[in-house]
Amino acid sequence: MGGNVRHGEHIHHDVNFSQPRSFGTILKSDLKETFFPDDPFRQFKGQPPLTQAKKAVQYFIPIFQWLPKYTFSSFRYDLLAGITITSLAIPQGISYAKLANLPPIIGLYCSFVPPLVYAIFGSSKDLAVGNVAAASLLLAAEIHTVADGKTDPDLYRNLIFTATFITGLYQAILGIFRLGILVDFLSHSVIVGFMSGTAVIICLQQLKGVFGLKKFTRETDVVSVLKSVISQVHEWNWKTAVIGIIFLVFLLFTRHVKKKNPKLFWVNAIGPMVTVVVGCLFAYFAHAEKYGIATVGHLNKGLSPISIKLLNFDPKYLPTVAKAGIITGTLALAEGIAIARSFAMMKMEQIDGNKEMIAFGMMNIAGSFTSSYLTTGPFSKSAVNYNAGCKTAMSNIVMAFCMMLVLLFLAPLFSYTPLVSLSAIIMAAMLGLIDYEEAIRLFKVDKFDFVIAMSAFLGVAFLSMDVGLMISVGLSILRALLYVARPAVSNIKRIPNSTLYRDVQQYPSASGVPGILVLKLGSPIYFANSSYVKERIMRYVEDEKSTEKECDIEQVILDLGGVTSIDSTGIEMLYEIRRNAEKKGMKISISNPRIEVAEKLLLARFIEMIGKESVFISVDEAIEACRFNLNQSRQERRSSNISNEVEDDTYIDDDKLSRCSSSSLSRRQ
DSSP: OOOEEEETTEEEEOOOOOOOOOHHHHHHHHHHHHHOTTOGGGGGTTOOHHHHHHHHHHHHSTHHHHGGGOOHHHHHHHHHHHHHHHHHHHHHHHHHHHHTTSOHHHHHHTTTHHHHHHHHHOOOSSOOOBOOHHHHHHHHHHHTTTOOTTTOHHHHHHHHHHHHHHHHHHHHHHHHTTOGGGGGGSOHHHHHHHHHHHHHHHHHHTHHHHTTOSOOOOOOSHHHHHHHHHTTGGGOOHHHHHHHHHHHHHHHHHHHHHHHOGGGHHHHHHHHHHHHHHHHHHHHHTTGGGGTOOBOOOOOOSOOOOOGGGOOOOTTTHHHHHHHHHHHHHHHHHHHHHHHHHHHHHTTOOOOHHHHHHHHHHHHHHHHHTTOOOOBOOHHHHHHHHHTTOOSTHHHHHHHHHHHHIIIIIGGGGGGOBHHHHHHHHHHHHHTTOOHHHHHHHHHHOHHHHHHHHHHHHHHHHTOHHHHHHHHHHHHHHHHHHHHHSOOEEEEEEOTTSSOEEETTTOTTOBOOTTEEEEEEOSOBOTTTHHHHHHHHHHHHHHHHHHOTTSOOOEEEEEOTTOOOBOHHHHHHHHHHHHHHHHTTOEEEEEOOOHHHHHHHHHTTHHHHHOGGGEESSHHHHHHHHHHHHHHHHHHHHHHOOSOOOGGGTSOOHHHHHHHHHHHHHHHO
C-alpha cells in the first residue's frame, strides 16, 4: 500500500503493509537475530570462493588473522608482557592448585598447554589465561563430595581432569551453537556478589596456612571455617603467623604503590614472585621445617604428562562430575568473557563472545588431556598483561614457553616454598576481589541489583558456593520475568514548541490534544503481560477522563514503536481493548507498528477491523488525523443538532485547545 492521503492541510503517509513473510523467512530472521546478532557472515558476501575460505579460516582460528601481519615491534611488547605474567603465573599456579587440593605442579601445568591453545583460538589480545581461585575452590568443593583428595588422591585428581574435560566440552558446544545468551543470566550483580563472597571464604581458609594448622574443615562456609580456626587456638604457630603477616603486608604495599602510580604496575606484578623467592631462600637457609613451617615439597621436573587415559566416566561419579564441570564452566565463561570485553573496550575493540567460548572450551579440553585443570582468564594476570603493553595473544605463547623452561629446569627450586607464603599470596589476591565500592554503587543506583549481589555474597559465605550462585541467578531470572510481565506503558504528550512526544510523568510541561489520549507501549506483548497492559491502558483512559472533565476522550492512539513482538494472546488483548473502547464511544488507532507486529495484526484481521486509515506511520500524523476526524464529526453533529448550541462549545479550535491544555497542566502541577 503506498501513497499519501491529504486531510485538510495535513498529509497522511500510509503505513506500508507488504505481503506477509513466509514462516520460513520469519524463522530464519528470528534465528539470525537470536544467534547471529553480529552478522558474522557479512564479510563473506560477494567474495570469491578462495577469499571466502581464507576468511573462514581466519574467523574460526583467529591466530591466522593477526600472525601474518605480526611485526618485531609488536613482539618486543609481547615478550615483556609474557615474561611479566609468567612471574605471576608461577606463584598463583602453585597457590591455586593448593586451593583445589591438587599437587602444586599441576598449577604450573595450567600455564603451559592452555595458553598455547588460547593463543590459537582466542580473539582477545589482552586476556592472559590460567587457573583461578574461585573455580579452584568450587571445583574442589563439588568433587570432594564423591572423592577425598587425601585418602584417594589419584581418584580425586582424575575426577578433576574429567570435570575439566566436561567443562571444555560444555563451553565449546555453547560457542559452536552460539548459546552465549545462557551466560548472560550471570549478571554483573551476581558476579560481584559471588566473587566477593568467594574471596571472603578463600581468605578465611588461608588461616590454616597462616597459623600452620594440620587439621582443617572441608566445609566452605564462614561459620565452619571460623569454628575450625578458633577451636585449634592451642595449635596456632606464631612463627608462621608472623611470616604470613609480613608477606601479606608486603603484597598489599605493592598494590598500594600500583594504585598511587599506575606506571609502577610491575612492582605489584612481581610481588608474588618476590614473596615465593624470598620464602624459598628463607626456608632453605633457616631450615624452616624444623620450626613447624611447612613447605610445598618435591616438584618433579618435566613437561605436563598426557592424562587422557586418566579421565574417569564411571556412572557412579559422572552426575557430580558433570555438575561440577557445568557450574564452574559457566562461572569461568562469565568471568573470562567479562574481563576480555572490559580490556577490549579500553582499546576500542570488539570481542566475539561465542568465539571466546570456543577458545575456552578448546583450551580446557586440551588441558584435561595434558594434566591441567580448569583455566580461564583471571583478572589479575590479564591486568598485568594489559599494563605491560601486550599487543596480541603472542604474550600467552611467550608465557607458555617460559613456563616450559621452568618445568624443565627450575621446578624443583620451588619445592622449598613455604605454604604460608602461598596463603599470603592468595589472601592478597582475594582482598582485591572484595568490591565493596561496587556494592555501595549498586545500592545507590539499583536496590534490586544490590539485593541480588548480597544474596550471592551471603549465600556463598554462609551456605555454599553453588547454593549462593543458584539463589542469585534465580533472583536475576525472577527480575527478568518481572520486566517481561510488567512492561512500561506511558501516557505521552507533546513537548511545548516541538514535535516530540514524551512521558508526562517525566515531562510535566508536556500538553496533549483535548479528546485524544496517546499511550506508548514499550515492550513485546505476550501472554505473560497482556492482562497487565490491558489494565494499564484502561486505567489511563479512566484517569484521563477524570482529569480532563471538559474534554471527553474520543480517540485512543497506541504507539507500538517499542513493541518488537506480539503473540496471539496480545492480539486478543487488542481486540478486547477495541471492543471496550467502542462501548464507551472511543475509537482505537495505532502508530508506528514494526514489520513483525504489523504482519501478525494483518493476518489476525485486526487491521481490517480498525481500518487501514486508523494505522499511522508516526504519533504526530496520528494525532493530526485524529484531530481532523474529531473536528469533522463534531461539525456533522453540530449541523444536525437543532438546539441552539454555540459553535465554540463543540468545535476543537485553538482557543478550546489552549483552555483544555492549560487546565490539564495546572491540575498536574
